[in-house]
Amino acid sequence: MIIEAEIISQPYSGEYTERIYDNESAWNSQSWTFIKFTNDDYSEWCGQFRGFPRQVGVSKFRDIVLVLTSDYLFQLDRKTGDLKELEDQPQYQNLTTTPNGDFILADYYNFEKVTTSIKQREPIESPIQMDIIEFKKWDNEKLEFTCDEFLNWDRHLTMTYNSETNKIEIKNAT
Secondary structure (H helix, E strand, O other): OEEEEEEEOOOOOOOOEEEEEOOOOOOOOOOEEEEEEEEOOOOEEEEEEEOOEEEEEEEOOOOEEEEEEOOEEEEEEOOOOOEEEEEEOOOOOEEEEOOOOOEEEEOOOOEEEEOOOOOOEEEEOOOOOEEEEEEEEEEOOEEEEEEEEOOEEEEEEEEEEEOOOOEEEEEEEO
């Protein structure tokens, strides 16, 4: 069972047991993402995923692992490492895991929450239209992130998303 995942550079041949996660498509890039997984017995293995690396998240509560690359959003079963779902050409730029085990995805403009499957995402409303969203850090149940107000790019904001209330609020604006 996977307990940890981190993006690494390409490992030496034979350094880890490897699994390749790919999908035949004319739109595939030539880039690959390498993720080192650690199991609950502290054994390590490597997953090779099509696309340039973006982010990876593990939900112990939901038994899901999400891997975001430039080409795909992969959903793995945390118990087996098997591929469960796949979304091609994702627009997402950010991925994080909430303290309660849900996932938050963001493209440049919107937030979405994933609880059980990437095929069933819930949009999260914002008090403003956002642009250039960038996740920063978690402070207990609150995710701090920055963005610009859409069509008002001189207004730079620090915002918070509360994972308990499912609300986005403006923290400060410049």
